[in-house]
Amino acid sequence: MFIILSILVLIAAxxxxxxxxxxxxxxxxxxxxxxxVGLTEGSVLRVFFLCGTFTGVIGTAMGVVLGCMFAIWIDPIFSFVNYVAGGGVWDPSIRGIYNLPAKLxxxxxxxxxxxxxxxxxxVTILPARRAARMNPVEALRYE
Structure with a gap:
């Protein structure tokens, strides 16, 4: 499961x-x-690095909270989905899985x-370095 989770996290990254x-x-x-106007390469790098870092931190925090809530309340969620769908969403005789274990x-x-x-x-470092090393003359040439 950790390998599958790692692949999903890599895709998100x-x-x-x-x-x-x-x-x-x-x-x-x-x-x-x-x-x-005088902003240094390091300042530009920090701006874009912080942008990507905040995205990662907020996504990780939300993922941890939602994942833990889902693992704790798997049975009520499963019952709700079954109720909304009219029952029979998960037929154990077909899949051979009679319960969904969630061990947190x-x-x-x-x-x-x-x-x-x-x-x-x-993964935030590469785009931030690219922004920091951007030549201002080239960036403004066709504007």
Missing amino acids: MNITSGLIMLVKNKGRDIGILRT QLVDVLKAAGLSLGLSFV
């Missing part, structure tokens, strides 16, 4: 990267203007949160 790359492309003119352990939650935070920090 790549979404952070693609979002930041698009943000850097869309804000190229603004970055160029800020650089020409602090170590597993901490591993998943650490992996998510670590990956979000790492």
Whole structure:
């Protein structure tokens, strides 16, 4: 399960990267203007790194809270889905699974949160460096 979870977290981290790359492309003119008025490369790097980091931290926090709530209340959620769908959503005779076990352990939650935070920090570096190294003359040339 941890391998599957890791793959899902990696996909989410790549979404952070693609979002930041698009943000850097869309804000190229603004970055160029800020650089020409004296903003340093390090400052631009920090701005975009913080943007990606906050996205990762907020996503991780929401994922931990919602995941723990789902694991704790799996049976009432399952009953509600069965009720809304009119019953028979999960036919145990077909799947051979008669209950959905959910065992919540602090170590597993901490591993998943650490992996998510670590990956979000790492994948944020590339777009932030790209924004910081943007040449202000090139960014403003066609504007």
